[in-house]
Amino acid sequence: MFIKQFFTEFDDTLTQSLNIDPLGMTMIWSRLGQDIFHNRVSSISNDVRNYTLNLLHHYVIKRVVEAQTQLSRGLQAVYGHTDTLAFKQACLIYLENLFVFSMLEAEEQQQVSVQTQGILGTSKARLLISSGAPTQPLKFTREQSGQLLVRQLTLGVSGRYKTPFTEMLFFDKEYRYHQPQSAVSWEKASNFFQENEELNGLANALFEHLQEVIKQDAKVPAILWQDVSKPIKQAYAQQFATPAVVGKQSKAFWLNVTELDQNAAGSLYEIINTQTDETGSAQPFFEQAIENENNAFEKQKLVDICHVEPLLAECELLFSVLMSQRVQTEEEVYQRYLGLERNVNSIIHLARELQHDIDIKAKFSGVAKKRYEALLALAQLDNTDSQANMTLLVDALLKYHCAIMNQRGQSPWVERDSQGDYRCHIKSRTLPTAAQRPYKTWFNRYYLDQFSQLIRGLEGKSND
Structure with missing residues (x-):
């Protein structure tokens, strides 16, 4: 009996946030985050x-x-x-x-x-x-x-x-x-x-x-x-x-x-330890850490996160638009997106800013690299604001989503139905307002909450 026929090779595409990460971005932001924390957090x-x-x-x-x-x-x-x-x-x-x-x-x-x-x-x-x-x-x-x-x-x-x-x-x-x-x-x-x-x-x-x-x-x-x-x-x-x-x-x-009190992690440590509230966006913590960090190599780790996160966050928001109603037409998706004070160029512009940054690309390998490059490929779309170009952007994001779900052996959360409308198959999401979610607002937190908890313990403070 050939025992290998009963086993498969380890597949890292199946183990990352199967039910909470429809765009597979955990692999991307966690790689950048661990560049700072070195798997200590x-x-x-x-x-x-x-x-x-x-x-x-x-x-x-x-x-x-x-x-x-x-x-x-x-x-x-x-x-x-x-x-x-x-x-x-x-x-x-x-x-x-x-x-x-x-x-x-x-x-x-x-x-x-x-x-x-x-x-x-x-x-x-x-x-x-x-x-x-x-x-x-x-x-x-x-x-x-x-x-x-x-x-x-x-x-x-x-x-x-x-x-x-x-x-x-x-x-x-x-x-x-x-x-x-x-x-x-x-x-x-x-x-x-x-x-x-x-x-x-x-x-x-x-x-x-x-x-x-x-x-x-x-x-x-x-x-x-x-x-x-x-x-x-x-x-x-x-x-x-x-x-x-x-x-x-x-x-x-x-x-x-x-060594979590040193280098880029140390700069974040100092800021977190002086704050009483870390529940807001992670963005100001990283921006302040950039100002405090003197080592150019370590500073760049923080800068890279500040450059990449807006693209990840804006893709997440567009996908949330697709999940905000059970069924939506192309026009309805477009109008809801405009209502968030975004347009076709909002995501494409961010992808174009990053597409030639070789140093950031070099940080990724394997599946994470493929996913990051797939998001950067959105830069090739026409950024002229129109209903037709919006549809091309949405369909490109859905194609990316479907590829990830196929890798996991799961069904897409959102897809086109037989009438050409966008149909959400899981619980709908409540959209933020434009005021609640200004353009480029961060969505991912890069282990800030976990680091804060560890710091409170190290400093002898209650985690209540």
């Missing part, structure tokens, strides 16, 4: 508490590997030895679950003022508690039976923060800690724990606890909740009570290893 990795929790758990597991502890015969049959990906994954799931139950117990008993919002896995953990767990044993396994989240290895703390930690050279994709390039990062981490007595005490207690767990001669060791020491449960609650609590003791370390 994303939609799923932006919480200093989870950052530090992941560091703690990997630090403990690394020590277990270095201790060359012999696994029980039962665990050897499953994992072989401690320096394997599967064993480390089992450790990560077990420790994450231990943390979740510790935090919920502290919340219930009001031992420590803890904030459980933002803790991954609490929903299932609460259900287990209400049904009599965690008096039932905690399982040491990487299989779904021991997970508090569906696909916890991907969607749990370790999965969400794997990319940032890999980028910071703590380990590679196989969780190998002892690569030459990882030595500096782990030296900094070791110093951080040594300088934080209580957090280091928790690390030591978890190390000893894991040593006992892996001595159990079973393929899936089971640990009774009451057998987990109270100091471990209490230390989890005290050291990770809120993101602000974690940030106060870890700010210097994280800024040192992430």
